[in-house]
Amino acid sequence: xxxxxxxxxxxxxxxxxxxxxxxxxxxxxxxxxxxxxxxxxxxxxxxxxxxxxxxxxxxxxxxxxxxxxxxxxxxxxxxxxxxxxxxxxxxxxxxxxxxxxxxxxxxxxxxxxxxxxxxxxxxxxxxxxxxxxxxxxxxxxxxxxxxxxxxxxxxxxxxxxxxxxxxxxxxxxxxxxxxxxxxxxxxxxxxxxxxxxxxxxxxxxxxxxxxxxxxxxxxxxxxxxxxxxxxxxxxxxxxxxxxxxxxxxxxxxxxxxxx
Numbered sequence: 001x002x003x004x005x006x007x008x009x010x011x012x013x014x015x016x017x018x019x020x021x022x023x024x025x026x027x028x029x030x031x032x033x034x035x036x037x038x039x040x041x042x043x044x045x046x047x048x049x050x051x052x053x054x055x056x057x058x059x060x061x062x063x064x065x066x067x068x069x070x071x072x073x074x075x076x077x078x079x080x081x082x083x084x085x086x087x088x089x090x091x092x093x094x095x096x097x098x099x100x101x102x103x104x105x106x107x108x109x110x111x112x113x114x115x116x117x118x119x120x121x122x123x124x125x126x127x128x129x130x131x132x133x134x135x136x137x138x139x140x141x142x143x144x145x146x147x148x149x150x151x152x153x154x155x156x157x158x159x160x161x162x163x164x165x166x167x168x169x170x171x172x173x174x175x176x177x178x179x180x181x182x183x184x185x186x187x188x189x190x191x192x193x194x195x196x197x198x199x200x201x202x203x204x205x206x207x208x209x210x211x212x213x214x215x216x217x218x219x220x221x222x223x224x225x226x227x228x229x230x231x232x233x234x235x236x237x238x239x240x241x242x243x244x245x246x247x248x249x250x251x252x253x254x255x256x257x258x259x
Contacts, residue, residue, distance in 0.1 A: 034097035035070045038210050041088055041101055041108040044077040047158060048105050050194065052077070055104045055124070057193045058200040061186060062207030071214055074098065078107045085113040093118055100210045100220055104203065106153070120220045122206050125152040125199050126173060131237050137221055139206050140174045142238035155198055155247070155254060166249060170257055174242045175199040176229050177254065198247065198254065201228040 040059055042052035056075050063073050076092065078085040085107040092098050093116075100120040103109050109123045111132035123131070123138045128150035131138045138145050151171035153159055160166040175198035178186065182204075186196045205227030213223040224233035233240050248257040 035072050036099045036214050037072045037074045037095065037097045038207065038214070039074040039076055039092050039098050039101045041076050041078055041085070041092070041103045041113075043080065043105045043107065044075070046080050048107075048156075050156065050197075051105050051125075051199075053194060054197045054200055055102070055203045057186060057190055058196065058203040059102070059207040061189045062204045062211065064189065066208055066211045068211050068215055071099075071211060078105060078113075080107070082107055082110050082112055085110060086116045089113050089116045089121075099214050102203070102206060102210065104199070106150075120210075122210065122220070124203055124206060125175070126150060127152060134237075136237060137234050138238045139202060139232065139242075140239055141242040141244045142236075144172055144174060144244060145238060151247075152199060160249060170246060170248050172244055172246050173198055174239065174244065175202050176243065176245060177256065178228075182228060205229050205232055 040055060042055050043049050044052040059073055076088050079088055089101070092101055098119060100122065101117065102122045102124065103113070104124045106127035106129070107113065109125070109127050109129050111129055114121060114131070114133040114136045117133060117135055119135060121133070121136045123136055123140070126140055126144050126149050128148050130145050130148055144151065149172060151173050152175065154169055154171035160169060163169050177198055178196045178201050182201055183196055186200060187193050205225060208227055209223055209225035209232055210220055212225060213220045221234050224231060230243070231241070246257045247254055249255070
């Protein structure tokens, strides 16, 4: 508990620093002198906080592996409501150094938050929303997104606790289970890194794709990346040829459901 409290305090301090930096940028700091930023908009408080921290450690690992020159990771809490997520998106749009936003969780990916944005916004995970804006890129199978499936919620312990029969819980996702090599690198990347969930490798790959595009001066929607989850490229705003994996729990262990 003490470690979790310290982590939250550090995150809040980093958020305050982010807001100060953005205020200075809006007051006329020269855009050419600023490093580029990839923002992660995710829940770091409340019932979905495990999603945010899982994504944060995955992106930190992506940055460590890519060693980008003059590109920084900016983690931003979604605030816990749709209104606050919209406000955070608008604030990130005011920062000229933010080159792309990676959104994860039901609030950060909400259609209203998407429509408040004018920058490349990459959505990860199916939370019951479809792509709602031309600037949005959905790192998902288009069918899962367009049918507004919310399958990635079902990987959470609280979802299983509320299920009438957790053994019968089945859900679809374009995420994939990390192999042991990635799992160990992820866990060893930080002292309090949690076990990687089924979106961790996808989040890592999206981070690498976005970094590659920014460093090369290319458009993210036109960039392809061969990563841990296969080849990622966007077509009509969705991940082309994305996997549609079905998962279930066997006890406490998440597995691919082939039945």
